[in-house]
Amino acid sequence: MSYNFDLFIIGAGPGGIAAAKQAASYGKRVAIAEQEVIGGTCVNRGCIPKKLIVYAADVALQDKIAPNYGWSECQRQFDWSKFIAKVYQHVKSIQKSYLETLHKKDVELIRGRVKFVDPHTVEIGDCALLSTGGDRKITADKILIAVGGHPNKPDIPGIEHAVTSREMFQIQQLPKRIAIVGGGYIGVEFASMMNAFGVEVTLMDTDELILDGFDKDIRSSVQDGLIQRGIRFLGKTTAKEIKQSAQGLQITLSGDTEQTITTDTILVATGRVPNTKDLGLENAGVELGKKGAIQVDDYNRTTQDNIFAVGDCISRVPLTPVARTEGEAVAKTAFGQPQKVDYEYVTSAVFARPEAATVGMTEDKAREKYGDAVRCYKTEFEPLLYSIVDRNEPTMMKLVVDSNTDQVLGAHMVGEHAADIIQSLAVAVRKGITKEDFDATIGIHPTTGEEFLTLD
Numbered sequence: 190m191s192y193n194f195d196l197f198i199i200g201a202g203p204g205g206i207a208a209a210k211q212a213a214s215y216g217k218r219v220a221i222a223e224q225e226v227i228g229g230t231c232v233n234r235g236c237i238p239k240k241l242i243v244y245a246a247d248v249a250l251q252d253k254i255a256p257n258y259g260w261s262e263c264q265r266q267f268d269w270s271k272f273i274a275k276v277y278q279h280v281k282s283i284q285k286s287y288l289e290t291l292h293k294k295d296v297e298l299i300r301g302r303v304k305f306v307d308p309h310t311v312e313i314g315d316c317a318l319l320s321t322g323g324d325r326k327i328t329a330d331k332i333l334i335a336v337g338g339h340p341n342k343p344d345i346p347g348i349e350h351a352v353t354s355r356e357m358f359q360i361q362q363l364p365k366r367i368a369i370v371g372g373g374y375i376g377v378e379f380a381s382m383m384n385a386f387g388v389e390v391t392l393m394d395t396d397e398l399i400l401d402g403f404d405k406d407i408r409s410s411v412q413d414g415l416i417q418r419g420i421r422f423l424g425k426t427t428a429k430e431i432k433q434s435a436q437g438l439q440i441t442l443s444g445d446t447e448q449t450i451t452t453d454t455i456l457v458a459t460g461r462v463p464n465t466k467d468l469g470l471e472n473a474g475v476e477l478g479k480k481g482a483i484q485v486d487d488y489n490r491t492t493q494d495n496i497f498a499v500g501d502c503i504s505r506v507p508l509t510p511v512a513r514t515e516g517e518a519v520a521k522t523a524f525g526q527p528q529k530v531d532y533e534y535v536t537s538a539v540f541a542r543p544e545a546a547t548v549g550m551t552e553d554k555a556r557e558k559y560g561d562a563v564r565c566y567k568t569e570f571e572p573l574l575y576s577i578v579d580r581n582e583p584t585m586m587k588l589v590v591d592s593n594t595d596q597v598l599g600a601h602m603v604g605e606h607a608a609d610i611i612q613s614l615a616v617a618v619r620k621g622i623t624k625e626d627f628d629a630t631i632g633i634h635p636t637t638g639e640e641f642l643t644l645d
């Protein structure tokens with residue numbers, strides 16, 4: 190049977206684009222469909238605009254410490270609308286370079302919403318095919334689902350008054366006050382950015398500590414850091430009801446803090462849900478697993494043999510580099526050597542101030558596996574940058590080690606440049622570096638990173 194394409198990809202986010210490039214490198218006929226804009230969540234309403242906002246917020250923080258470094262005080266004004274226009278100018282340039290890459294590699298980009306007709310056929314709604322145009326059915330030997338996810342909105346009265354991270358990137362001006370429901374990656378990063386811009390921030394989570402899943406020392410260290418900067422954190426608390434009033438939005442809380450607070454913006458950041466609705470998965474024999482995620486095996490194959498799924502829609506590790514790695518692995522499995530993704534040493538960071546980053550096992554996970562053989566090495570210190578600043582800004586570093594083998598199982602850090610430092614350590618940790626190797630390495634002085642080499 191002949192098909193229109195060897196591989197048809199649904200979703201042009203990091204997962205889909207990585208798969209398209211890899212499959213095209215085998216000389217395969219590849220098409221990728223996108224219902225919105227090329228680049229997906231990461232480029233358009235995630236990592237990239239977020240990190241640029243972090244940089245803008247850092248300028249405000251630098252201003253605060255500047256007098257300690259001999260700079261006279263000055264009154265700089267921040268213009269959100271001017272800044273965000275620059276951000277989207279950059280986002281457009283990334284979209285353009287993606288389009289050029291796909292074009293160069295002969296990957297056909299199809300604009301429109303895709304739905305399965307059967308395991309080898311999809312239907313494109315609102316199709317504006319770059320070459321021909323018009324609605325059409327397309328057949329493919331193999332199909333990759335890389336449709337990502339969307340924010341989960343808790344089912345509470347008045348939730349329509351709340352925004353999600355998606356709308357936060359579209360706000361016209363900064364609010365004076367913001368209440369953030371959910372202290373995960375998104376809640377914590379936005380809390381930090383908004384606080385730096387001078388917004389009054391209340392952050393809440395159903396747990397007593399923010400950043401579920403991270404090492405407990407990271408969780409408490411970042412939480413203390415946020416509180417110290419003036420963010421009001423309410424643990425074991427959630428939103429029960431939201432109402433519009435003349436004074437602003439009223440959010441009624443339940444849990445450890447039972448009160449009603451008035452705010453201008455409410456951001457809900459309580460996790461994300463896979464985009465599997467109305468995809469016609471039932472027509473293709475693709476089944477869902479836990480929490481609506483697409484069920485896949487170790488090779489990212491769905492319950493239908495010729496159909497694969499990667500990225501946020503499978504809810505394994507919803508991060509851009511993971512989606513990319515999975516996308517490439519699928520193309521290799523489908524057209525080259527079968528390849529599994531190794532999730533053991535996925536590095537990740539929370540771009541808050543203080544910044545947090547991690548690779549490998551948390552202390553709790555290590556203890557589950559290695560019991561009393563786990564030894565932790567930890568330090569907390571004031572970095573040189575803050576030594577002449579009238580503010581306490583501790584850095585925390587921690588190594589989790591299996592004392593039987595001396596192997597470093599995990600490295601965790603909170604503080605300046607944590608993401609870049611942990612990123613570099615990740616290679617060594619993945620390769621099974623020992624604590625002795627850390628100790629035997631001569632550091633660069635004076636840096637924050639060198640402290641990882643002298644832990645005892």
Ligand SMILES: Cc1cc2nc3c(=O)[nH]c(=O)nc-3n(C[C@H](O)[C@H](O)[C@H](O)COP(=O)(O)OP(=O)(O)OC[C@H]3O[C@@H](n4cnc5c(N)ncnc54)[C@H](O)[C@@H]3O)c2cc1C
Nearest residue numbers: 200202203204224229230231235303337500501507508509
């Ligand atoms: C605010 C925020 C900040 C983040 N920051 C980071 C970060 O700093 N670092 C990091 O690693 N990760 C970060 N992430 C997570 C990261 O964005 C995702 O893990 C990543 O984008 C997942 O890639 P994906 O390809 O699976 O899906 P997406 O990037 O979501 O792409 C899926 C694409 O599929 C399209 N699509 C969906 N359904 C259809 C359909 N039926 N037909 C056609 N097209 C369809 C969508 O329009 C979308 O463009 C962040 C996420 C958010 C929300």
Ligand SMILES: NC(=O)c1ccc[n+]([C@@H]2O[C@H](COP(=O)([O-])OP(=O)(O)OC[C@H]3O[C@@H](n4cnc5c(N)ncnc54)[C@H](O)[C@@H]3O)[C@@H](O)[C@H]2O)c1
Nearest residue numbers: 371372373374375376394395401427458459460507538539
């Ligand atoms: N720096 C990064 O890499 C980065 C940044 C942003 C997002 N992301 C990705 O996006 C995903 C989604 O982020 P997220 O922050 O929405 O989810 P998350 O899963 O990271 O955190 C959700 C938080 O909300 C809390 N929560 C859940 N329901 C609640 C409720 N009703 N009331 C109060 N708190 C509640 C949870 O306890 C948890 O702490 C992340 O898992 C991550 O993979 C990554």
